[in-house]
Amino acid sequence: MRVVGTVALLCTLAVPVRAVEIPPAERRSGYEFMSRETRAMQDDDAANPAMLWVLEGEALWARTAGAGERACRDCHGDARSSMKGVAARYPAFDATRGRPVNLEQRVNACRTERQKAPALAYQSRELLALTAYLGRQSRGLPIDIATDARMKPFLDAGRAAFNRRQGQLDLSCAQCHDDHWDKRLAGNAITQAHPNGYPLYRLEWQGLGSLQRRMRNCMAGIRALAPEYGSAEFVDLELFLAWRARGMKMETPAVRP
Amino acid sequence: MRGVLVGAAMCVAANAVAADSIPESLTGARGDPVRGRAIIVNRHLGLCLLCHSGPFEEQRFQGDLAPDLKGAGARLSEGQLRLRIVDNSRVNSATIMPAYYRTARLARVAPAYQGKTVLSSEQVEDVVAFLSTLRD
Numbered sequence: 001m002r003v004v005g006t007v008a009l010l011c012t013l014a015v016p017v018r019a020v021e022i023p024p025a026e027r028r029s030g031y032e033f034m035s036r037e038t039r040a041m042q043d044d045d046a047a048n049p050a051m052l053w054v055l056e057g058e059a060l061w062a063r064t065a066g067a068g069e070r071a072c073r074d075c076h077g078d079a080r081s082s083m084k085g086v087a088a089r090y091p092a093f094d095a096t097r098g099r100p101v102n103l104e105q106r107v108n109a110c111r112t113e114r115q116k117a118p119a120l121a122y123q124s125r126e127l128l129a130l131t132a133y134l135g136r137q138s139r140g141l142p143i144d145i146a147t148d149a150r151m152k153p154f155l156d157a158g159r160a161a162f163n164r165r166q167g168q169l170d171l172s173c174a175q176c177h178d179d180h181w182d183k184r185l186a187g188n189a190i191t192q193a194h195p196n197g198y199p200l201y202r203l204e205w206q207g208l209g210s211l212q213r214r215m216r217n218c219m220a221g222i223r224a225l226a227p228e229y230g231s232a233e234f235v236d237l238e239l240f241l242a243w244r245a246r247g248m249k250m251e252t253p254a255v256r257p
Numbered sequence: 258m259r260g261v262l263v264g265a266a267m268c269v270a271a272n273a274v275a276a277d278s279i280p281e282s283l284t285g286a287r288g289d290p291v292r293g294r295a296i297i298v299n300r301h302l303g304l305c306l307l308c309h310s311g312p313f314e315e316q317r318f319q320g321d322l323a324p325d326l327k328g329a330g331a332r333l334s335e336g337q338l339r340l341r342i343v344d345n346s347r348v349n350s351a352t353i354m355p356a357y358y359r360t361a362r363l364a365r366v367a368p369a370y371q372g373k374t375v376l377s378s379e380q381v382e383d384v385v386a387f388l389s390t391l392r393d
Contacts, residue, residue: 168370169304169355170346170363180322180353186300186307187318225365 022178022192027248029196030256033189038203042255050132050201050253053125053208057133060126066117072130075114079137087131088138088250091239093150100154102235103131104210122229128208132199135252142249143196145242158240161233167224176218188257194245195238197254204257211238278336279343283358283378293387296380297326303376303384308354312391323354330391338388342381357381 031039041047061072061079076082091100094109101109107130108119120127147155162173176185177193184190198211205213212234219226227233273279282288296303298313305311310319311326329338341348344356357375376384 164364166363166365168363168366168373168375171353171355175353183322184320185322186320220367223367223370225367 020178021244022181024247027194027245028181028192029194029248029251030191031197031251031254033191034255034257038255038257042197042251048201048253048255050199050208050255053129053132053199053201054136054253056125057129057131057136060130061133066111066115068114068116070115072110072115075110079133083134083137085138085141085144087135087252088141088143089145091145091154091235091242093146093148099232100151100235100239102211102230102238103134105230105235107131107134123210123213128199128210131210132208132253135199135250138250139252140249142247143242143245145239145246147243147246151239154236154239155243157233158236158238158243161237162240167219167222169222171222173218193241194248195241196245196248197251197256199252200254200256202256208253211241274340274347277340277348278334279339280336282382283339283343284382286382288379288382288384288386290383290387290390292380293383293385296376296384297387302380304355326388326391328391328393330389331393333388335385335389339381339385342376342384342388357384 031042034042041049045051058079061076064071064074073079087103090103090106092106093099094101094106104120104122104127107127111117112119120130145151165172165175173193176190181190181192195211198214199208201208202214212229215234215237216226273281294313297305297311298316300306305326306313306316306319308320308322309324309326310321311329313319333341341354343358345352345354346356355375358378358381360372360374
């Protein structure tokens with residue numbers, strides 16, 4: 001009888017429990033989990049180390065590059081007005097590719113197609129500087145990605161990737177970031193994994209990093225195979241993260257521990 | 258009915274799992290509780306304190322994602338502890354606790370870890386031996 005009881009219990013427990021998406025009212029930026037000192041660093045441009053990249057991005061914006069001999073500014077003018085709110089809409093649908101592209105890919109499309117300059121590598125100082133500068137023009141504005149029918153398959157793919165268990169430790173992003181964001185992994189707050197501060201200065205990196213770099217860190221932690229930088233899979237994940245964080249204010253360039 | 262270990266196959270045969278426990282040692286020998294404690298507090302090897310807390314006064318940062326390990330040896334038999342370390346998903350399929358001695362049913366494992374269990378059979382026995390000493 002006891003054995004039967006145990007078996008029945010095992011069967012009940014075997015029903016998979018799906019992660020619960022965070023209701024809008026409970027969403028919290030990574031900022032809210034930080035110490036007072038780290039928040040102060042993000043809030044004060046003079047103390048925020050990421051501002052070095054923003055300044056560099058501002059210079060690159062105005063600098064002629066490639067065989068086209070044109071600068072970003074030659075087409076777009078003053079980024080403070082022309083690029084206001086742009087980063088908050090990425091990843092965005094790109095009709096040529098028939099799929100969403102992230103801000104890095106958008107910048108590189110302008111470089112290769114319009115400036116006739118080589119694409120910038122992920123994590124290169126220039127690409128981080130330009131995306132930080134663009135992101136800065138959306139600071140304080142709400143994430144506002146398109147979610148029409150064209151985007152849906154990619155959003156669904158991103159959601160599936162977020163919910164899929166992976167790696168030797170067999171964990172999904174959702175198991176930590178949806179189900180346990182109010183808990184601590186060893187000494188560290190787990191947080192909700194919102195993308196609203198990228199690219200950002202991470203104290204652990206001693207430098208600026210992209211959202212994909214941050215995702216790769218989590219993948220390494222669960223001993224999972226990370227997709228290539230710029231792969232469709234990563235962009236779909238970025239899209240899902242942006243959707244999850246829709247309406248949240250951009251903080252780029254943020255600071256994180 | 259002896260529990261059958263599938264030699265080097267790094268998994269425990271289903272018939273070695275009696276309902277809620279793996280009664281027999283994976284190595285045929287008893288583990289070493291001193292080594293087991295060291296594995297548990299090691300954040301790169303056991304990883305246990307990322308999620309669990311426990312009676313490890315010298316460890317500053319402990320997790321709060323999982324039950325305190327204090328008293329685990331009083332709540333659970335040695336065989337029950339072994340099953341939970343080997344593959345806790347057999348107790349709770351939705352668990353977040355990694356299976357420490359299983360290589361099947363894993364997706365997208367990083368190349369350096371492919372085909373490898375998180376802990377060796379000896380290490381699992383060391384951990385079980387230590388947990389069994391946590392009686393109050």
